[in-house]
Amino acid sequence: MKDYYAILGVRRDATQEEIKRAYRRLALEYHPDKHPGNKEMEERFKEINEAYAVLSDPEKRAAYDRGQEVGEFSWADLFSLFEEVFGARPARTPRGEDLEAEVEVELKDLLTGKEAEVEYGRLVFCPDCQGAGGSRVVCPSCGGRGVVETYRQGLFGAFVQRSTCPHCRGQGYVLKEVCRTCGGRGRVSRKEVLKVRVPPGMDERALLRVPGMGNLGPGGPGDLYVRLRVRPHPELEREGPHLLYRLKLGLAQAALGTRVEVPGLEGPIPLEIPPGTGPGEVFELEGAGLPLPKGGRGSLRVVTEIQVPKKLSPKARDLLRAYAEEVGESVLPEGLWDRLRRGFKR
Ligand SMILES: [Zn+2]
Ligand SMILES: [Zn+2]
CATH class of the missing domain: 2.60.260.20 (Urease metallochaperone UreE, N-terminal domain)
Structure with a gap:
């Protein structure tokens, strides 16, 4: 088990405030955007977030202190925690979108659980342009920086206004030649067939999460969420x-x-x-x-x-009459209903 206190560099009796302070300092220092491509830093950042996810939650912290497992965290969990603490996500390449698919099993399959196939479509990088959308050139408007600066005259003198480059929409490059395979979108749809394990007794309101099997994006893949459907049982x-x-x-x-x-x-x-x-x-x-x-x-x-039988044979009717007489239940006399029915509509 990792020592979350050591990772954040706080004492075991640290207050929530101290934990948060330590986290803020370390999370900014090790954020992957500051060290692109550095796997070691990325791992460290993950650990820091994991440590904070556990120690900032009094229930999880108590469980951890008792030596209990506190579960796994996905990248998405950790980044949303970061966003929560810092109020906004620092500029970062976006992850691919999460997707939803459905898996169908028989009621009986829920006894032992079942490995079932899920078929769905997801967006992957175009094989011809590797996601670039075509051949790229540096944006002539912003020189590749993604932002443009305009000088404006304000009340207290001139100031510089920075805004996202409208020409390249902040990407820093434009397409010279559009890829024909993906029409410049950089991604194409691909059919996936995936095996998922439906656990015994799975709740139909729950979703199975398959990390990394959503759409691909420049910041990594999204997740796939599989919805369960149980085929109706005849009885x-x-x-x-x-x-x-x-x-x-x-x-x-x-x-x-x-x-x-x-x-x-x-x-x-x-x-x-x-x-x-x-x-x-x-x-x-x-x-x-x-x-x-x-x-x-x-x-x-x-x-x-x-x-209650709708129709009775003459013999069954006689037996029921005898039964009614025996227990003293008053019933319609023989043939009365047929005579009444002529007058009423039931
Ligand atoms: Zn392409
Ligand atoms: Zn531009």
């Missing part, structure tokens, strides 16, 4: 880590009890329904749901629905 619904099964019971089954098989993800699960089960009752099959992030599994919840 089971997903409720977070739990599964829901709607069990349809006939009148007699509900009243007398029955033995059913619930279509679990790993095969049928026998379930006994006790006599006198009503609609909307829930039988919880613990451990038959989806994996939980911290181990264990959710439940398969069986919810009962009672189906």
Whole structure:
């Protein structure tokens, strides 16, 4: 484990203010824009930011002090931290854009997780101009500096106003000949097929981050975020880590009890329904749901629905009448409904 206190050069009991001060000084000193192409400095800058990301967050700092892992940081995390502290990002070549793609799996795949393929398109540097957009020449307006200076007369005398060169839009060069392959944009779209690992029980609202697989940009690639889609299951619904099964019971089954098989993800699960089960009752099959992030599994919840027959055979009707008489339920007399129905529309 890295010694974040040593990296920032502060004591272990340093206050938040001292940590911030040390960070500001070091981050400016080691910023990659000051040392272009210097890998060592870049690594150092990363360490400094990492140290600050941990020590400036009281919760993370406490975990770190206890010797716990505090997670990984991406370049993007670290730069946004830098921006936060300094209020603005110093002029820097932009990263490529982040992208989003989708991966589809079966509900069953969430039991063990699955390696699945993601297909998407991303912008990469044009193979013919290597991202330059064509042959470049130094901008004649600004001489390659990207800024132009105009002398203006103000209230207290002349002053110099600096602005981004409008001719090259601050880039310092213009294209002499536009690349035909990319039309001068410097990037072309390429189809990517990527394998991603969908973890067991993955939440559909979560995104899988694949660092560096977004569009390419002069300051490095963006990231890819993969959205999960679970194909609908014919019988089971997903409720977070739990599964829901709607069990349809006939009148007699509900009243007398029955033995059913619930279509679990790993095969049928026998379930006994006790006599006198009503609609909307829930039988919880613990451990038959989806994996939980911290181990264990959710439940398969069986919810009962009672189906009242729309049509009865003459014999079934007679039996029900006998039943009603036995328990003292008043029902419509034989044939009355048919006579009434002529007068009403149901
Ligand atoms: Zn090109
Ligand atoms: Zn220019």
